[in-house]
Amino acid sequence: TQLLEQSPQFLSIQEGENLTVYCNSSSVFSSLQWYRQEPGEGPVLLVTVVTGGEVKKLKRLTFQFGDARKDSSLHITAAQPGDTGLYLCAGLYTGGFKTIFGAGTRLFVKA
Amino acid sequence: NAGVTQTPKFRILKIGQSMTLQCAQDMNHNYMYWYRQDPGMGLKLIYYSVGAGITDKGEVPNGYNVSRSTTEDFPLRLELAAPSQTSVYFCASSYKLQGLGFADTQYFGPGTRLTVL
Numbered sequence: 001t002q003l004l005e006q007s008p009q010f011l012s013i014q015e016g017e018n019l020t021v022y023c024n025s026s027s028v029f030s031s032l033q034w035y036r037q038e039p040g041e042g043p044v045l046l047v048t049v050v051t052g053g054e055v056k057k058l059k060r061l062t063f064q065f066g067d068a069r070k071d072s073s074l075h076i077t078a079a080q081p082g083d084t085g086l087y088l089c090a091g092l093y094t095g096g097f098k099t100i101f102g103a104g105t106r107l108f109v110k111a
Numbered sequence: 112n113a114g115v116t117q118t119p120k121f122r123i124l125k126i127g128q129s130m131t132l133q134c135a136q137d138m139n140h141n142y143m144y145w146y147r148q149d150p151g152m153g154l155k156l157i158y159y160s161v162g163a164g165i166t167d168k169g170e171v172p173n174g175y176n177v178s179r180s181t182t183e184d185f186p187l188r189l190e191l192a193a194p195s196q197t198s199v200y201f202c203a204s205s206y207k208l209q210g211l212g213f214a215d216t217q218y219f220g221p222g223t224r225l226t227v228l
Contacts, residue, residue, distance in 0.1 A: 004153075009151065030214075031214040032214070033214050033216075040221070040222070041219075041221055041222070042115070042201050042203070042219025042220055042221055042222055043154075043201075043217075043219050044219070045216050045217070048214055048216070088153065088154070090154075090214070091214075092214040098156060098159065098169065099214055099215075099217070101146075101153045101154040101155075102153050103151055103152055103153035104151075104153055
């Protein structure tokens with residue numbers, strides 16, 4: 001069974017703090033995505049990374065794809081209450097067809 | 112565009128009852144998916160469809176059925192509801208080129224929260 005492990009499972013921080021969440025697997029991805037899900041809604045795509053070592057920035061969010069394409073991280077600078085939500089990583093394994101989702105990191109940013 | 116719409120938003124079923132969760136998209140996407148999301152478990156793929164008339168099983172298909180008679184609609188049928196099917200169900204759609212090993216952008220509906228008592 002191919003697994004995507006996300007850590008931490010839950011994170012509660014103060015507004016203005018920085019944080020990093022991780023997504024790891026023992027298998028190689030052909031591409032990896034990060035989605036954000038707010039309560040009562042479906043996930044929304046934030047970014048797709050496809051090249052080992054790739055770094056993408058989306059305002060205060062920085063996404064990194066590991067050199068070996070087995071892991072990824074999401075770093076948020078100066079977190080705001082609006083960043084609160086469930087962050088899901090989703091991977092398409094090399095030679096695979098369907099996207100596999102991790103269990104998510106639930107982030108709560110306190111004002 | 113409405114995107115992906117799902118009905119109903121909430122439903123309570125008794126054990127053994129049947130129901131159909133409706134899903135529609137107006138983006139002319141070829142791929143459609145049904146997922147269930149349990150607390151702390153992420154999204155599990157139930158069924159997916161690569162186009163009208165073509166469906167296939169995902170990770171957790173038991174107890175469910177689907178059909179795809181049109182590009183727009185992808186209903187999910189529960190025949191004999193069981194407490195283990197209590198979950199939040201998400202429908203998603205995407206445009207994916209055949210044979211391209213690249214993750215597609217999936218657009219999700221707002222979900223249906225189902226409780227089986």
